Amino acid sequence: MPIKAIKLRHPWRMVFAVLLVVIFVSVVVDAALRPAYDWPAVGKYLFDRRISQAAVVTLQLTVYSMVIAIVLGVILAVMRLSPNPVVKSLAWFYLWIFRGTPVYVQLTIWGLISLIYSSIDIGIPFMDPWVSFSTNAALSTFTIAIIGLALNEAAYMAEIVRAGLLAVDRGQEEAATALGMSWSQTMTRVILPQSMRVIIPPTGNEVISMLKTTSLVTAVPFSFELFTRSRDISAETFNPIPLLIVASIWYLFFTSILMVGQHFLEKRFARGVGDRQPDRKDAVGTGTGTLTGVVPVVDSGQPSVIAPPRQDDPPANPGGVK
């Protein structure tokens, strides 16, 4: 017998919601009509070639530097957990330097690298180098921007990965060891896949953060990414606001895609945990999508029964002829 009770009313919720909707709509309407936003210009520049190329460059900066940062971060995290005190302190020192100084300052210093080291020599120290490059020739500003972003990010990734590794139960390592698996097999097959569940959400955060941090590479100076590019265009047109909106729309577009990607990665690495439903691989996709069963209908003496459509049943009204 279902409980019949008069629902508790929440009048203030309603008032509040209406108020917020009114404020939101009026802000939107106001913005649409305000000439300073110059919406026609937004539309004109949104798919401007220079802007879309800059958007691709921004994406490249993000992807390259994040990939390097994740690899370096894993290495640093494993170093920090190493029993060797020298290796451990070295990783700690790296973190101290790269996490302790602003990324803008680091990028500026990287931009001046050719003043500090005019050539890159490969060889044995204090001997004639085997190969020698001029720093300016070897490192483009694009490369320097990636190095600067990646090395800074690696320090943060190292802490994220370390937290993930520590979150895996010690018994897992023991079980793998007892089976005769080597340390690297234990890491790659048992520990790392499980730590992914802990590592991915904050890493997704870092990717989104990196996408926006790329706007700082103007310090290198590298000027072909989204923000600097739109600033440069507006410097010619003397109309900065629509171009800032254009850049923001592109950033929002990319972060939205990244959020969707993160959702699927999280789902993938949460397999085996987090859900309590029997999850046999061969049981996937057995639902027919047809509603069957008994549905109670109000005021009808008997429950109506919905049967699944049968193959051999003739259509109720073939050809639409009565």
Place this chain on the structure above:
Amino acid sequence: MTDVNTQAGASVTIPPMVLAEQVSKSFGSNEVLKSITLEVKRGEVMCLVGPSGSGKSTFLRCINHLEVLSAGRLSVDGELIGYREANGKLYEMAPKEAARQRRDIGMVFQRFNLFPHMTALQNVMEAPIRVKGLPKAQVEQSALDLLARVGLAERANYYPAHLSGGQQQRVAIARALAMEPKLMLFDEPTSALDPELVGEVLDVMKGLAKSGMTMIVVTHEMGFAKEVADSLVFMDGGVVVEAGDPDEILTNPQHRRTQAFLSKVL
């Protein structure tokens, strides 16, 4: 040591499966094992019992070198564990060699320690593929056979989180057996289980014992010890207090500490 007369008449010495000689283990100043000397024959089922903190689990973990001995010698199937001996000197083993020794020693843990991101079948298949490098198709067939043997053929594609404790522990036993070990170590395999699930795990272990597997079982299940074990060892405070025939020790313990312990658990 067992002396066997071969048909040629020559006497060949077959080493016992496990031989521990004055094995000691300390964690800092805490001496957990004090000069343990034990022998486990081939095909023998030995139960290790005793109060918590008596060192039984530590001793078990020394056998597959999860713990490093502080003193003494321990060999499995005539091979020294964790060290190489040459010219009267001991050399510490490289991790790779230690891993090779562990392949032949199966271990079952109190908390199952199944890999949660793999299905039951993948758990069983992992080590034969990665460690032994066997072809996948062959491993899959024998893994399915093993799961059938522990009564879990239907559950092959379930993740551990969707299995009961007893089912998880049976998968863990199948996982250890997949490496075709010559020795199985059980570290309180039923202590983390609901009472109603203990039986199914013990049944699998009984079957394994019948098949002739050499087993060392740390347990609180005296009924199992009485029924299945060939020998029973009672440990307390890091020493072997009493060892011998299970029936005799359980019905007529000689030592006062054994009497006190058994009066509480039986």
